[in-house]
Amino acid sequence: MSMRSGPIMSAEPASSRERPTVLLLGPVGVCGPMGTFAAPPARARVLLAGLALADMKIDSLALFRLGWGAEANPRSGAVVQVAVHRLRAWLAHATDNLVTVISEGGGYALRYASGAMSDAHKFQQLVDEARSCPAEAPERVQLLEQALALWRGPLLGDVPSDRLDVAVVERLLQQRRWAEADCAEALLAQGAARRALDILEPAARRQPLDEWVLALLVEALCVTGQQAAALTAYDTVRRRLRDELGIDPGDRLRAAYLRLLRRSASASEPTAASGADRPVRTMTPVPAQLPPAARRFSGREPQLRMLNGLLEESIPETAIALITGMAGVGKTALAVRWAHRVRDRFPDGQLFLNLGGHSAVGPMSAADGLARCLRALGTSADQVPADQEEAAAVYRSLLADRRVLVVLDDARQVGQVRPLLPAGPGSLVIVTSRERLLGLIAHDGARTVELSPLAPDEGRALLIDALGAERVEAERTAVDALIRTCSGLPLALGIVAANLSAWSGSIAEYHAELTERRLTALEVVGDERQAVRRALDASFDALPPRAQRLFVLLGQEAKPVVTIESAAALLGRSPRAARRLIRRLASAHLLQERRPDAYTMHDVLRYYAQEQVARVDGHRAGGPAYA
Incomplete structure (x- = not known):
């Protein structure tokens, strides 16, 4: 059965009534002369629906299968004939002869008077128009x-x-x-x-x-x-x-x-008076999340020039700067200072996210980072997708036509960073990490800005800014020794400057105490974030056990330069295994490569490694992980 282009029409004069007469788009029935609905008996409804849908002749045996749901038998024709007779009589009464069933060559079909049709046919007619x-x-x-x-x-x-x-x-x-x-x-x-x-x-x-x-x-x-x-x-x-x-x-x-x-998360309902379909919406918020820049900052001119160069390049995608270096070397300070310098170049906002890669509570997940960024960009909490991939797609879409500066501080893994990268041109991302994040360089085109400890004159300038030139110049020799003991780390020098501001003795006396107490003296009482040991703990804890053991062993070595061969001898393992662990330490900036396969360790790191002997030996006694 298939629908034809139109129902079978009578040759009689057309009726003025042009509404559907046979109803299929809902309960099956007919619409009578006065517009009232009438439904035939159950079996007759099946026959009426089949004939109306077919819009053509249906043979007697097919009509039997339709109405009775069984295969034809010798009595099928007679049974159908009786049923059709009853349906014809019912239609004549219900529709005032607008619709009837005609017999045609061993089959049956509906015939409509002019102006009558099924609602299904009328529906198709209107859709075609x-x-x-x-x-x-x-x-x-x-x-x-x-x-x-x-x-x-x-x-x-x-x-x-x-x-x-x-x-x-x-x-x-x-x-x-x-x-x-x-x-x-x-x-x-x-x-x-x-x-x-x-x-x-x-x-x-x-x-x-x-x-x-x-x-x-x-x-x-x-x-x-x-x-x-x-x-x-x-x-x-x-x-x-x-x-x-x-x-x-x-x-x-x-x-x-x-x-x-x-759309604005604060869109309001339309007022009843206006009757408008569209609500009033506020402007999309422009985030300004940069923390204050460090009060004291010294050096880093080459690195600042490298960052400035990113702004001058024509990059088809979002530019990415990866600032790497050991704990306490000043990565965040550089990122925030430069971000403040160039924030006017990013009128659509500045996002700052501490990814907590080396925090006590553990790294922030990419999903949490996306949720925070989406909320900062005007997405209400109940509209943030729970699915990370979907949230990342929304984030990229929101930033697609905007110039935004994104600072991702203290990343531990590439997986934390990649979902937070805008897709289009015009935006810039600054990532800071103790790890080298080689995947971000190879896959995402990040430009590396490597930070080393401050040179002696840069360290001296930082102390002059904090203590005054007169005091620093009066004890130049002690100050230089102090800078060496701190390995030129801005974090350590900042702690020293804070402690010296409350120190009544000479700088030389303070240096003597620092040499004796080492890392214990490199902290600010009452501010646990200002502690070198705490910063290094996070880097050390992130290492696998065998790398921790090698780091501690290297801290005991008197030789200033470590080679792959000497590391293998210390471990009692193959050079290949030693190289893998050495590279892990170098990736975390716990060793510095001086030349191929030759590495050194800053004094502050050596002090820290020496403190961890008991800790590593204790773990080693408890299991095979350090073997």
Whole structure:
């Protein structure tokens, strides 16, 4: 069975009534002369639905299978004849002879008087007319709304459709889905979002996996000020797609969600007086999260010039600067100082995120970092996607057309950083890390800015800034010795400057105490963040056990230069194994490579390594990890 272009018409004069007479788009029945609904008996409803859907002759045996759900037998023809006679009599009474059943060459068909037709045929007629109209034509929407108004419920609501022409049933359902989505899309384009919602909400309930319908629903809810409902609708379909089909939302649905997140999180409902579909929205916030720059800063002119060079280059993607160096060498201070210098070049905001790569509570996950950034960019907490990949896509979309400076401080792994990289040109990311993060260099094109300890004159300038030139110059020899003992680390020198400001003795006397107490003296009482030992603990704890053991062993060595061979001898392992561990220490900036396969250790690191002997030996006694 298949639908023809039109129903069988009588040759009698046309009736003035042009409304659908046989009703299929809901409970099956007919519309009588006065517009009242009437339903035939149960078996007659099946026969009426089959004949109306077919719009052509159905032979007697096929009609028997349709009405009785069984294979034909010798009595089938007679049984069908009786049933058709009863249906014909019922139709004559219910429709005032607008519809009847005719016999044709061993089969049966419906015949309509002029002006009568099924609602399914009328629906198709209106949809075809709408398709022929330009997309922006008002008539298109009018025709589609008329077509959709014919539906009174589920197709063939009280007739089992498995006996009917499956292709025709499916085609009607597909046409309804298209008409709903196309009409709603046109209404949204015209600014009639509330009319679109009247179509989309029931459509979404019937088609919970239809991404076109759901994308339009998210859009309509959003522009009518119902952001929370839009988010719920998106999250529901996202979970259904993943749970039932094993897929993520497609481009159309994802784009609708991104448009939702681009709107102000503080959008308000339209007022009743205005009757507007679109809510009033505030401007997208511009984050300004940079912490204050360090009060005292010395040197780093070559590194500042390298960073300035990134701004002058024409880079097709987001520029990335990776500032690396050992704990306490001043990575954050450099990043923040330079970020303040250039923040005016990034009018869309500055994001600062401490990734906690070496904090006591552990590294921040990329998902948490994305959530914080999205909230800073105006996304309310309930709109932040729980899925990390989805949150990263939203983050990139929000920054796609913006010039933003992003500072990611204390990264431990590339996985913390990569989801937080904007995708388009114009933005710049500064990453600080104790690790070399080679994957960020190789894959993402990061430019490395390596920080070494301060040179003696730079360290002296820092102390002069804190203590005054007169005091520093008066004990030049002691000051230089102090800088060497601190290995030129800005963190250590800052602690020394703070302690000397409250020290009543000479600098030489302070240096003598520092030499005796070493790391214990390199802390500021009452400020646990200002402690060299605490900073180094985080680097040491991040090492695997065998690398920790080698670090401690190297701290006991009197020789200033360590080679792969000497490290292998200390470990009692092969040069290959020693090289792997040496490179791990160098990657964490706990060793400095002077030439190929030759490394040195700063004095402060050596002091720290010597303190860890008991700790490593104790662990070694407890298990084989250090063997």
